[in-house]
Amino acid sequence: MRNNEERIRVAIAEDHQILRQGIVALLEDEENLNLVFDVGDGLELIEKIKENPVDVLILDLNMPKMDGETCLPIILKLYPNLKIVVLSAYFSEPILNFVLELGATCFLPKLSDFSVLLDAIVSVHQKGFYSIEESKKEKRLNLELEMKENFTPRELEILKLLCEEKTSKEIAEALFISHRTVEGHKLRIMEKTKTTNTSGIVIFALRNGYFR
Amino acid sequence: MRNNEERIRVAIAEDHQILRQGIVALLEDEENLNLVFDVGDGLELIEKIKENPVDVLILDLNMPKMDGETCLPIILKLYPNLKIVVLSAYFSEPILNFVLELGATCFLPKLSDFSVLLDAIVSVHQKGFYSIEESKKEKRLNLELEMKENFTPRELEILKLLCEEKTSKEIAEALFISHRTVEGHKLRIMEKTKTTNTSGIVIFALRNGYFR
């Protein structure tokens, strides 16, 4: 067992119990890593991280109470040098870019191989990044998460609001645009997802793990 | 610790290391379960199960060397009384039917809550079956939630078709009733689920595991 000072301090925020437990169990076997804590939601994460500084944070995007997207900027403001590996059930180019803009160091699909996660942790800590090319390869390998829809950022916003039971009018008001524009976006989303109505869009989004 | 004879003997075949490790770690904490072995592919599964009889097998559909679909019939022929809980990243009605035809006892999405998996293991062992609808009923009783959907059989039929992107008219034609009747059922469902439109109904159904 190495000295704790030399080991990479890692924390996990992931609400899915089985995955979190799996990551915990596997990381505990890595002797160059020091697993500091694991939590199941964003609020708990913010509390814990204040008392337990870490080098690398594994962060799930979709969590209860406070999601990853929300707490990522908060935490990064407190600890600008923290490296964050974001996990998401859904993996796409637009989300990748969005997450990196938020300040994440790396973005991986939830069902990545453990070896990839391990590489990512070590790489973001030592080099400050994890090769996007590599994660792209991983994406291609992971047929389960392969997708071709390629939503634009605006479409993703609309998609999210549709999954919150919002009507076009309500979405228009929330985004300060015309309801006709929202309808236009919806039509394009329907084309991309090969669906024919709002329910179809919602079904697609939920089945593909967008906004659980 | 209970007597081993009384505990449900469980085995896991799942190639995704993190998930497998997570399930292993969580099942080991359950004192009425006896985790006999865990493997990462179908060939290993067949070897191990010959020497280590179990009551319930948790089986991933997509595995290297030999996938779940292939080894399920083989194993079931050797052990006709074995209960098999199939996991899959994909969850849909056709796959469900396919898997049940193969002889599986239960079919769950990979990213189910651990509590659901646990319920499934106990239920298939004791009662020989498990359905997500049932788990919801039991949860409702246990947690005393204010959820009182209590759908009628007809409402469940409509709910299912709504989750297949069908319009009221299409549902009416499928069930040989008036589209006005379908609309009436939809209104009742919206009341019960406290939703305000079709998307809301679908979101409710999918989030609560009705028809994934």
Added chain:
DNA sequence: GAGCAACTAGGTAGAAATACCTGATTTTAA
């Protein structure tokens, strides 16, 4: 057989969504 829940279905309105268009401005990428 009275009461009840479930299923059926019609009337009328208005709201919302969908299917076609069109074209503008802005952003991004080649």
Added chain:
DNA sequence: TTAAAATCAGGTATTTCTACCTAGTTGCTC
């Protein structure tokens, strides 16, 4: 600096959905 993509939004017509009514039939139970 073009070309392409994304975003915005209006027109018009049709379909679908939602809301709030009423009300008949069946089947079950007390």
